[in-house]
Amino acid sequence: MRFPPFSLLIGLAGLAFSCSGQSQPTPVKSGTYRATLQTKGGQLPFGLAIEPGKQANTYAVFAINGTERLAMDSATVTGDSIRIPMALFDSELVAKIDGSKLTGTWRRHRTAQQTLTLPFQAELGPTYRFVPDAKSAKNTVAGTWATEFSNKRNQVDTVNAVGVFKQSGNRVSGTFLTPTGDYRYLDGNAVGDSLFLSCFDGSHLFLFKAKHDPATKMLTGGFWAGISGYESWVAKADPTAKLPDPATLTYLKPGSKTLTVSFPEPSGNVVSLTDPRYKGKVTVVQIMGSWCPNCMDETNFLSPWYKKNRQRGVEILGLSFERSAEMNESGPKIERMKQRFKIDYPIVLAGTNDKAKAAKALPDLNAVVAFPTTIILDKAGKVRQIYTGFSGPGTGKYYDQYVDEFNRLIDKLLAES
Incomplete structure (x- = not known):
């Protein structure tokens, strides 16, 4: 058998390569990266762990903020891009x-017509957040802080919060609790008389900067959120600082004793609290949204809790308020959320995440103040508690207190005849 000249083989291989227009994907080095987003407030740093995936040219990626290692979806490489x-x-x-x-x-x-963007960079190796660990802090910010956020564009929009921080050397971690939820896992540094904190979880982009005056025990600074959000904030060291009782912010209208709901699942099945599934059961109703990281934290608690406790006579119903009321657009998002958190209880599309519209969808309530809001009904279907917001695991002892109180109430209602 005669073979073609070697030069011809090389030429044919080159032609095949050029016709396919493809090359071998560039491998991504595994490890922990120091990543940054360039925001209006400056660089917003976070950790990014990249590991080999289960399939070729795929990677497992995690956003790192403080003690949280949040899994993102499977990453893919095409050519020299990830x-x-x-x-x-x-x-x-x-x-x-x-x-x-x-x-x-x-x-x-945000919509089919609107995409928000920010420049992104990451470098393998550095483990610091804002500054190297050798940089020293003049003072400690560890402790509890009575905090006030103000939006200069809307002076009536002032939010009271509680800052809770831990500090080791110049490394600071913690969060802010507000009446409608917390700012999740914040991580950063105290350098000289300045405090820097940040968080990126795929949805939230938070950047906090402040000056610390130990003489007055005050922090004064700015807070940048997302693409263009900005608020000023001040905080005073106060070990007794606390929020309003979250069980008093949302309540039933006079004359109402239960919650009337009837909404469809992505499958089209309409779910109501009058269904046999909920008869004689202690029921937790979760007002939520797939877009909401605080709802994600609550779901991360409720999903395994339900698996462990459902045989005791409890049920959960998720009322999802999405950016779109169209099932063809929001249904897949609800299904992705159910898969991600291994949710076994029904989640229905209840409407859009506009709080005024959400309140109209739930006419028994005075208002929908926050996503999430948790409503607990007894075996007779009577509302026994409405809890506004959620103190997630990033709040430390406040999360532990919530879990204890939640379990005590469920135990009490299950013991009732």
């Missing part, structure tokens, strides 16, 4: 691979 999606929040990181560095963009798709 795409790291977070489908639950309609966002993604897309970057070019250059050795130990990634350079690209964070994108968030």
Whole structure:
């Protein structure tokens, strides 16, 4: 058998390569990266862990904020670029691979016509947040702080909060609790007389900066959120600082004793609290949204809790308020959330996440103040508690207190005849 000349084989291989237009994907180096987003408030740093995936050219990626290691969706590499999606929040990181560095963009798709973007960079190796660990802090900010956030564009929009921080050397972690939820896991540094904190979880982009005056025990600074959000804030050290009782902010209208709901699941099945599934059961109603990281924290608690306790005579119903009331758009998001958190209880599409419209969808309530809001009904279907907001695991002891109180109330209602 005669073979073609070697030069001809090389030429044919080159032709095949050029016709396919494809090359071998550039591998991504595994490890922990120091990542940054360029915001109006400056660089917003966070940790990004990248590990080999289960399939070729895929990677497991985790956003790191404080003690949280939050799994993003499976990342893929095409050519010299990596795409790291977070489908639950309609966002993604897309970057070019250059050795130990990634350079690209964070994108968030608000609507089919609107995409928000910020520059993104990451470098393998550095473990510090804002400044190297050798940088020293003049003072400690550890403790509890009575805090007030103010929006200069709307002076009536002032929110009281409680800051809770831990500090080791110049490393600071903690969060802010508000009447409608917490700011999740914040991580940062105290340097000289300044405090820097940040968080990125695929949905939230939080950047806090402040000056610390130990003489007055005050923090004064700015808070940047997302693409363009900004608020000023002040905080005073106060070990007794606390929020209003979250069980008093949302309540039943006079004359109402139960909650009337009837909404469809993504499958089209209409679910009501009068269904046999809930008869004679202690029922937890979760007002939520797939777009809401605080709801994600609550779901991360409720989903395994339900698996453990459902045989005791309890049920959960999720009322999801999404950015769109159209099932063809929001149904897949609800299903993705159910898969991600292994949810065994029904979640229905109750409407849009506009609080005024959500309140109209639930006419027994005075208002929908926050996502999430948790409503607990006894065996007779009577509302026994409405809890506004959620103190997630990033709040430390406040989360532990919530879990204890939740379990005590459920135990009490289950013991009733």
